[in-house]
Amino acid sequence: MNLTRAGKVTSVVAVSALLALTGCTKKNDTGAAAGGTQAGGGSGSKQVSVAFVPKLQGIPYFEAMNAGGQKAAQDLGVKWLYQGPTTADAAAQAQIVRSYIQQKVGVIVVAPNDPNSMAPVLQEAKAAGIHVLTSDTDAPDSVREAFVEQASxxxxxxxxxxxxxxxxxxxxxxxxxxxxxxxxxxxxxxxxxxxxxxxxxxxxxxxxxxxxxxxxxxxxxxxxxxxxxxxxxxxxxxxxxxxxxxxxxxxxxxxxxxxxxxxxxxxxxxxxxxxxxxxxxxxxLWDVQNLGYLTAWAGQQVAEGKQFQAKNHVNDAMPAVEYDPTTKVLLLGPPLILTKDNVGKYNY
Missing domain, CATH: 3.40.50.2300 (Response regulator)
Structure with missing residues (x-):
């Protein structure tokens, strides 16, 4: 993270359990890509599905984002799917994105290992009628509709x-x-x-x-x-x-x-x-689980055709998330400085 800048709200148990998913190849009941997880209940045709593809699956940072996304799915009623490569490999990441395109998910959110090589894959998703976002890491020269940024x-x-x-x-x-x-x-x-x-x-x-x-x-x-x-x-x-x-x-x-x-x-x-x-x-750093929650929330917003406001009330923990329409950036907030005095307050 590549952290390639900077604590970005569920239990330690949830995060720890997710760490065991690295390398999993079992498909879930909805046909999600290998290693995917979902939450949010319901199988109605109008339920928003948000697929997040991290740089790398199985490390604490992205598993914390996954936990935040799952919490959002429970709160918002969306379907959250999660799978990343088991090594930080751009080609493997692109294959996962293409798998989600074939599944015709509603929204694909990527933290690109290589924004340049990911850009044409995101174009494929858009051409298939899928909404495209980036989170944690941007691909500014792509067709992404918004970037969910952890801090400036x-x-x-x-x-x-x-x-x-x-x-x-x-x-x-x-x-x-x-x-x-x-x-x-x-x-x-x-x-x-x-x-x-x-x-x-x-x-x-x-x-x-x-x-x-x-x-x-x-x-x-x-x-x-x-x-x-x-x-x-x-x-x-x-x-x-x-x-x-x-x-x-x-x-x-x-x-x-x-x-x-x-x-x-x-x-x-x-x-x-x-x-x-x-x-x-x-x-x-920043609140990583909040970043995952914001990612799922943003996916729901674009899928439902809702416009981001200058300040967005996501939940009580994120009451005024700023949006810049010029850069299409949703900003989680200022960075958090962890020291020996406050690091024990965070559970991931």
């Missing part, structure tokens, strides 16, 4: 930079361990980090940006390699929810807590031990 690009990139600068004393060299090299959201956050570093922190320098895919172990190895290659490195950023704990683990393994500082985009449960022992200074 500027907000996430700035928060990552500010929190790392605070930990590093506003000086020194740092590196970024990102995830998917083509992930639009991660690359946009990195662009902001470069800009903010140059303009706001002249005594800080980004020495390298590397890409670990959605592989936490690979992120740990890359962070270790970066510390070896740059002995004077004093900062690391984990740009997504797999690399954030990965870079913190590398610092812990190297015995450099307090010497090399890390921040990242990690889920609360994955980051809690690192925030507590000091191998991570802060995690930038």
């Amino acid at each position: 690009t500027e907000g996430i990139g700035t928060a990552l930079t500010d929190e790392l600068a605070k930990a590093m004393g506003k000086k020194g060299k740092y590196a970024i361990v990102s995830c998917g090299e083509t992930a639009q959201n991660l690359n946009s956050w990195i662009a902001v980090q470069k800009k903010v570093t140059a303009e706001k922190y002249p005594n800080m320098q980004i020495v390298s940006v590397v890409y670990a895919g959605e592989d936490q172990n690979k992120a740990t190895q890359m962070a270790s390699d970066l510390m070896n290659a740059h002995p004077d490195l004093t900062g690391l950023v984990g740009e997504c929810t797999s690399s954030a704990p990965g870079v913190a683990q590398a610092v812990k393994d190297a015995g450099k807590i307090g010497k090399v500082f890390t921040v990242g985009l990690g889920t609360p449960k994955s980051m809690a031990p690192y925030l507590q022992d000091g191998s991570s200074s802060a995690s930038i």
Whole structure:
């Protein structure tokens, strides 16, 4: 996430259970794609079906989004379908989207691994009469009708930079361990980090940006390699929810807590031990389950022909979600900064 920027409302039990679904190939009773889940009850022909295709199925971040989508399905009466690839592979993701096109679902929502290669597939969905949205990660040059964004690009990139600068004393060299090299959201956050570093922190320098895919172990190895290659490195950023704990683990393994500082985009449960022992200074995120809920709600709105308002009351937890008609972006809200003091408040 690729987190490729930044806690985005159900129980821990629900999320934990969903983690076991990775690689599942059983079809459900409605003929959903392999690994799909549904909620919302009822089988009437007018029931809205919203299919969400994450970058990667089976990691805590997207399973938390799935839990939020299921909660929305229960509340709103829509059918929620969920399946992603078992590796962060653009071609495998496209195959899942095409499967949903063949099933003639009402709405397809994608968090694209590669927005450019996904764009023609989204065009296929539109041509088949299916509504198309993006969530978590955008494909801005596609036919998507709206992008459900977790927090502003500027907000996430700035928060990552500010929190790392605070930990590093506003000086020194740092590196970024990102995830998917083509992930639009991660690359946009990195662009902001470069800009903010140059303009706001002249005594800080980004020495390298590397890409670990959605592989936490690979992120740990890359962070270790970066510390070896740059002995004077004093900062690391984990740009997504797999690399954030990965870079913190590398610092812990190297015995450099307090010497090399890390921040990242990690889920609360994955980051809690690192925030507590000091191998991570802060995690930038949003309410992931609310992001899943908002995704399902947005799918229902477009399927029913409803227009988004400048401010939208989704539920009591999201009473004023902003919509920009120029960019067609629904913005969940400002980023959340997780620290050792508040990380225990979140259950995913």
